[in-house]
Amino acid sequence: xxxxxxxxxxxxxxxxxxxxxxxxxxxxxxxxxxxxxxxxxxxxxxxxxxxxxxxxxxxxxxxxxxxxxxxxxxxxxxxxxxxxxxxxxxxxxxxxxxxxxxxxxxxxxxxxxxxxxxxxxxxxxxxxxxxxxxxxxxxxxxxxxxxxxxxxxxxxxxxxxxxxxxxxxxxxxxxxxxxxxxxxxxxxxxxxxxxxxxxxxxxxxxxxxxxxxxxxxxxxxxxxxxxxxxxxxxxxxxxxxxxxxxxxxxxxxxxxxxxxxxxxxxxxxxxxxxxxxxxxxxxxxxxxxxxxxxxxxxxxxxxxxxxxxxxxxxxxxxxxx
Numbered sequence: 001x002x003x004x005x006x007x008x009x010x011x012x013x014x015x016x017x018x019x020x021x022x023x024x025x026x027x028x029x030x031x032x033x034x035x036x037x038x039x040x041x042x043x044x045x046x047x048x049x050x051x052x053x054x055x056x057x058x059x060x061x062x063x064x065x066x067x068x069x070x071x072x073x074x075x076x077x078x079x080x081x082x083x084x085x086x087x088x089x090x091x092x093x094x095x096x097x098x099x100x101x102x103x104x105x106x107x108x109x110x111x112x113x114x115x116x117x118x119x120x121x122x123x124x125x126x127x128x129x130x131x132x133x134x135x136x137x138x139x140x141x142x143x144x145x146x147x148x149x150x151x152x153x154x155x156x157x158x159x160x161x162x163x164x165x166x167x168x169x170x171x172x173x174x175x176x177x178x179x180x181x182x183x184x185x186x187x188x189x190x191x192x193x194x195x196x197x198x199x200x201x202x203x204x205x206x207x208x209x210x211x212x213x214x215x216x217x218x219x220x221x222x223x224x225x226x227x228x229x230x231x232x233x234x235x236x237x238x239x240x241x242x243x244x245x246x247x248x249x250x251x252x253x254x255x256x257x258x259x260x261x262x263x264x265x266x267x268x269x270x271x272x273x274x275x276x277x278x279x280x281x282x283x284x285x286x287x288x289x290x291x292x293x294x295x296x297x298x299x300x301x302x303x304x305x306x307x308x309x310x311x312x313x314x315x316x317x318x319x320x321x
Contacts, residue, residue, distance in 0.1 A: 030115045037107040045103065046096040047306070049171050050083045055264050055303035056275045058175045061086055063311060077309035087174070099170035101184055106163035110156045117155055123148045138227055146219045150212055157208050162200035164207070165191070168267040176274025194272070203266035206287045210259025217252045218245060258300040262290050 061082060063075040078086070087095050123145075166187045173181060181187045191199040222245040268276040269290070270283045277283070284290040294300045 030111055034108045034111050037111060038104045041103050041107055042097070042100060045100045046084055046087075047080065048103075049087070049096060049098065050080050051303050051306065052168060052171050052264060053083070053174060054306075054309075055261055056172055056175065056268055057280060057302070058275065066310075074310040077311060079309065080306040091174070095174075098174065099167040102163040102167035102170065102187070105184065106160040106167070109163070110160045113156045113159050114152055117152050121148075121151075138223065142219055142223045146216055149219075150215055153211055153215060154208055157211060158201075158204065161204045161207065162188075162191075165200055165202060165267045168264055169271060169273060172268045172273050172275040175280065178273055180272060199271075202269070202271075203263035203287065206259045206266070206291070207263035210256045210263065213259070214249075214252050214256045217255070218248045221248045221252070254304070257304050258291065258294070261300065261302060261304075262287050262294070265290055265294075 059077060061078040063077050065073065066076045067073055084096060091098070166181065166184065169181045170187070173179065181190065188200075195202075225244050225248070226240075265276075265281070266284065266287050269281060270276055274280060282293060284293065291300070294302070
């Protein structure tokens, strides 16, 4: 790695300023990631907006009667497109992007935090894991890599969670048509005045727990499959291994979804918005209380699906309607 001393010696002791190409490249990469992330966030924001409103239990459209492919009668709740169309009718097209700016800010800060942590605490070059490693050696490699990723993820989440709270509350205002949370700086001032520093971190515990559990389960499951189920002699082994973690991520995200749901509900709960107060929502003392309530109501996966949301009903109920 080139240092200032090395460069000075190679140029005959000249002391002209030298540009740190690695730092410049890192900065350019971070800028590109921030811009790309902002674009992706803006494009996907309507999807997450609808998801949040479903999570907090806001169902402004009446369900419709339908039948499944097996002839069973059910009530279909509105899907993403119907819900988004309703938001446009109420708030216009710009209404689909309520709460977007805090999310973009969160993504930018997350990128910077991750970059700074990696520069301050560099990790050793990862060693490839194969089925030639014994159990202790391969697990040691995975644990070391995952622990490093977990540290970065936790620092990033804790740093950006206040912006997540602001974004969630801005979107939740749709339910009661409030204007309590508007600009970014006014939101920060209002939360600090009403709830103190703790108001910026409501729901952070289940959010961090969900991401930590997701990270460990995804990495360990992918490791077990890549190391013991995929043979190195198999010609397509590299291709299979490249997709294993992605597939495991999808599967594990389903299991950890309740943590994200509870985190979002706690961010809104008892903050002065209609969406977080009775009768729309009970007032939860802790996130465990929220989890218990959702479990009792069989609602731990509320909002996990955007399409084909249905509520089974009896034929008698349909006849009466």
